[in-house]
Amino acid sequence: MDSSLGALLRRLRHATHMTIEELSNASGVSVRAIGNLERGESLGPQRATVIALADALRLTGDCRDELLRAARAGQRRNPAPAPRLMAMPRAVPDFTGRGQEVDWLASLTDGSPDEPAPIVVISGQPGVGKTSLAVHAVSKLSHRFPDGYFFVDLRGLEARPLDPGVVLERLIRTLAPTHNRLPLDLGDRAALYRSVAAERRIAVVLDNAADEAQVRPLLPATGAVLTVITSRRLLTGLEGVARLPLPPLPDVEARDLLEHLIPDPPAAGRATDAISRLAHSCGNLPLALRIVGNRMASRPDWSPNRLATRLEDEERRLDALTAGDLEVTAAFELSYTQLSGAAQQLFRRLSLMPGPHCGLQLASVLGGLPDADTEDALDELVELGLVQSGFTARYRLHDLIRIFARRRLEQEEPEDERAAVETQAVDWLLDTAIAAGRWFEPDYYKTLPKHRDDRAQLDSPEAAQQWLMTEADGWLAALELVAATGRWQRVVDVAEAMHWFSDRWVHWGYWPRVFTLSSNAAAELADHTAAATHLNYLSWAHNTCLGDTAGASDCARRAHAEAVIAGDLRQQAWADSYLAVALLKAGDAHGALPLAARAMQGFRTVNDREGMVMHALSTLGRALERTGKPDEALRAYRHRLTLASDPATAPSPVIAGMTRVSAARDIGLLHITQGRWREAIETLEPAVAWEPASNIPQWQAQMYAALGRARRELGQTEEALADVDYAIAIYQQIGDDNAIKAIQALRNGLGPDPSTRRTPLGLSRS
Numbered sequence: 001m002d003s004s005l006g007a008l009l010r011r012l013r014h015a016t017h018m019t020i021e022e023l024s025n026a027s028g029v030s031v032r033a034i035g036n037l038e039r040g041e042s043l044g045p046q047r048a049t050v051i052a053l054a055d056a057l058r059l060t061g062d063c064r065d066e067l068l069r070a071a072r073a074g075q076r077r078n079p080a081p082a083p084r085l086m087a088m089p090r091a092v093p094d095f096t097g098r099g100q101e102v103d104w105l106a107s108l109t110d111g112s113p114d115e116p117a118p119i120v121v122i123s124g125q126p127g128v129g130k131t132s133l134a135v136h137a138v139s140k141l142s143h144r145f146p147d148g149y150f151f152v153d154l155r156g157l158e159a160r161p162l163d164p165g166v167v168l169e170r171l172i173r174t175l176a177p178t179h180n181r182l183p184l185d186l187g188d189r190a191a192l193y194r195s196v197a198a199e200r201r202i203a204v205v206l207d208n209a210a211d212e213a214q215v216r217p218l219l220p221a222t223g224a225v226l227t228v229i230t231s232r233r234l235l236t237g238l239e240g241v242a243r244l245p246l247p248p249l250p251d252v253e254a255r256d257l258l259e260h261l262i263p264d265p266p267a268a269g270r271a272t273d274a275i276s277r278l279a280h281s282c283g284n285l286p287l288a289l290r291i292v293g294n295r296m297a298s299r300p301d302w303s304p305n306r307l308a309t310r311l312e313d314e315e316r317r318l319d320a321l322t323a324g325d326l327e328v329t330a331a332f333e334l335s336y337t338q339l340s341g342a343a344q345q346l347f348r349r350l351s352l353m354p355g356p357h358c359g360l361q362l363a364s365v366l367g368g369l370p371d372a373d374t375e376d377a378l379d380e381l382v383e384l385g386l387v388q389s390g391f392t393a394r395y396r397l398h399d400l401i402r403i404f405a406r407r408r409l410e411q412e413e414p415e416d417e418r419a420a421v422e423t424q425a426v427d428w429l430l431d432t433a434i435a436a437g438r439w440f441e442p443d444y445y446k447t448l449p450k451h452r453d454d455r456a457q458l459d460s461p462e463a464a465q466q467w468l469m470t471e472a473d474g475w476l477a478a479l480e481l482v483a484a485t486g487r488w489q490r491v492v493d494v495a496e497a498m499h500w501f502s503d504r505w506v507h508w509g510y511w512p513r514v515f516t517l518s519s520n521a522a523a524e525l526a527d528h529t530a531a532a533t534h535l536n537y538l539s540w541a542h543n544t545c546l547g548d549t550a551g552a553s554d555c556a557r558r559a560h561a562e563a564v565i566a567g568d569l570r571q572q573a574w575a576d577s578y579l580a581v582a583l584l585k586a587g588d589a590h591g592a593l594p595l596a597a598r599a600m601q602g603f604r605t606v607n608d609r610e611g612m613v614m615h616a617l618s619t620l621g622r623a624l625e626r627t628g629k630p631d632e633a634l635r636a637y638r639h640r641l642t643l644a645s646d647p648a649t650a651p652s653p654v655i656a657g658m659t660r661v662s663a664a665r666d667i668g669l670l671h672i673t674q675g676r677w678r679e680a681i682e683t684l685e686p687a688v689a690w691e692p693a694s695n696i697p698q699w700q701a702q703m704y705a706a707l708g709r710a711r712r713e714l715g716q717t718e719e720a721l722a723d724v725d726y727a728i729a730i731y732q733q734i735g736d737d738n739a740i741k742a743i744q745a746l747r748n749g750l751g752p753d754p755s756t757r758r759t760p761l762g763l764s765r766s
Contacts, residue, residue, distance in 0.1 A: 005037060005070040020035060029049055029056075032195075033049070033199060039178060092290075096253060096260050098136070102133070106141055113224045114222060117219075117226075120227070120243070120244055128248055129246065130230035138226070141203070141226075142203075148203075150205070153356070154208050156232075161210035167218055175197065185547060187217070193220070198223035200223070202226075249285075257290070258293050261292075263297055274303070292307065336386070342367070347405055351397065352409070352418070355475075355476070357394045359393055360374060426478040426482060429475045433497065437498045442651065476514070479491060479514065479517060486524070492530050495534060509545075529562075531566075532563035535558050538555045540578060542555060552581075552585075555578075576596070579595050581615075600617060672710060675713075701727045704724070704727035705727040725747070
């Protein structure tokens with residue numbers, strides 16, 4: 001029998017015949033907190049919480065002791081590792097110095113969970129060791145964070161810093177995997193993260209922050225959550241944070257670090273003086289000190305005096321140690337000269353990778369080496385500290401080292417070779433992105449997408465999706481590059497391949513950018529059909545990703561104008577349909593109705609089943625419903641269901657399945673609004689069990705809620721209760737708190753006195 005805290009609490013609650021809501025009312029513990037405990041998302045609750053639950057369950061003796069023991073076991077568990085892209089980089093085993101800073105950071109974690117969450121900003125110049133200190137301190141204090149400790153590179157020095165919405169998505173999905181659907185609005189998503197984080201004891205390192213606006217949504221409010229921000233900037237606009245400006249190491253600590261890194265250094269005399277000279281030449285910067293120390297460790301025949309003399313030669317140091325951000329180039333140069341020829345070439349060419357990091361496959365393309373040789377060269381670069389590998393099979397260059405690598409590239413390889421390598425890398429990324437994106441086109445099952453390079457192993461939709469998401473920074477940067485160089489058709493082709501995939505990753509923050517680039521490229525090509533197509537995609541991005549109905553309407557109108565010039569009836573119909581959706585979302589159902597009808601006629605004319613059945617007919621039904629024409633809306637919904645169910649008129653199988661569920665849901669909810677309870681049950685009961693419904697939990701929850709409402713009205717209280725509880729469970733899994741609050745009113749109406757009639761709650765359609 002499962003002895004975990006969640007399973008035990010559920011068994012004890014069931015034994016008392018209490019619902020989660022009843023236990024919440026009796027204990028004062030929130031419904032969400034109890035649900036998180038029972039699902040195993042919260043493993044170490046506060047003792048006061050457990051006692052309140054035990055009292056509410058009226059536990060005594062062995063049962064009470066068993067619950068308290070299970071809670072204590074959760075509190076003692078080992079810290080949870082961070083998955084994939086948020087794994088903490090490897091802590092430096094010979095970290096030296098910064099003792100006062102580490103102790104001060106530890107003191108910030110001593111507060112009460114009810115107090116404001118501790119937030120600290122570590123600032124300082126490049127190479128001063130901000131990231132190393134943050135990683136070392138959090139790793140040393142990891143026993144204080146049983147729910148995990150995480151690392152996010154915010155890429156603040158790049159032209160396109162990491163979107164805070166993307167960071168929030170990663171954090172929420174890691175901390176609460178059952179939240180399948182996240183709010184699109186950044187403020188709502190930040191609020192959800194604060195709620196999720198407040199129930200856990202975690203540490204989050206936000207590395208390389210760009211500015212206050214980037215990090216502010218990522219800050220918790222209360223709870224045992226330590227947030228450590230590193231940035232070259234002071235971030236003075238952040239309020240209520242502790243600040244740690246980090247200077248270079250004191251002379252003593254700089255010498256100590258070098259003595260730790262250099263094997264068997266002489267204890268006194270001229271060698272000690274040489275170590276001081278080395279530290280001085282490095283400006284006491286930990287990054288430069290570590291690279292110099294590694295150099296000495298790998299060349300035992302060199303003396304500290306010999307290396308110190310080389311660094312003091314201004315001709316050898318170039319301008320690095322006297323020119324601001326380039327002050328560590330001398331140390332980079334020393335490590336570079338130690339590399340093998342293959343590793344040197346790969347190092348230089350890694351400066352050409354379009355994004356902030358790459359995997360083995362792109363590194364192989366850049367280096368022009370087989371994968372096995374590329375792995376050896378990468379290992380060599382990581383070993384010498386010239387390449388960082390913060391998580392499995394991903395490689396990146398430090399900002400300053402990347403500048404140095406680019407300089408070496410310009411010095412050692414002809415311009416035409418550099419251009420050819422960069423073009424090859426960009427084309428590989430975009431070719432692979434196109435091949436991956438085409439897996440999600442409606443007819444992918446008829447002709448599998450072909451890709452001339454098999455490095456990425458795109459042999460399934462799952463593999464294609466994983467590649468697109470992991471390499472998103474790279475292929476988007478490559479797309480920006482080809483747009484900047486006027487390769488307009490290339491931009492259009494990549495964005496076209498992303499069209500169907502974008503529906504699967506709505507929360508990615510860059511679809512508006514992708515389709516802005518492609519619509520601009522189509523305009524440059526004077527291709528009016530392509531311009532209409534991609535302005536339609538951009539309308540979707542504004543409406544769905546940004547919630548910007550005005551922007552969506554403008555793009556749809558521009559798309560229609562381009563389609564008219566091109567004489568493209570299909571894109572005219574799509575523009576009408578997208579504009580109708582935007583107007584509906586903006587509250588203008590009367591304006592949407594004629595557009596949806598015109599879109600239907602246009603799709604029918606060109607026999608576009610996806611557009612007619614999946615999109616326009618749904619929009620038409622909702623416009624009819626919201627303009628007071630429910631009978632006509634019902635006919636539209638039923639016609640849509642019929643078309644999606646008949647192979648002769650249905651779109652592709654996947655889209656047809658989704659459309660059938662959507663149509664049945666619309667029919668059932670319309671029956672609910674008109675009080676046709678039996679008809680609603682007859683429609684929704686089979687539809688909720690269809691396989692596509694389980695893939696769209698929001699729709700499934702809406703249908704269960706509607707079934708519960710209908711059964712309540714027919715006096716089928718027990719069945720209604722089961723349906724509503726199931727709907728609440730789904731909403732809890734996907735994190736839709738607003739829907740939970742709305743449907744709770746329906747749930748309360750299933751008590752002893754169900755006579756109170758309410759309007760349908762929790763049943764709104766997206």
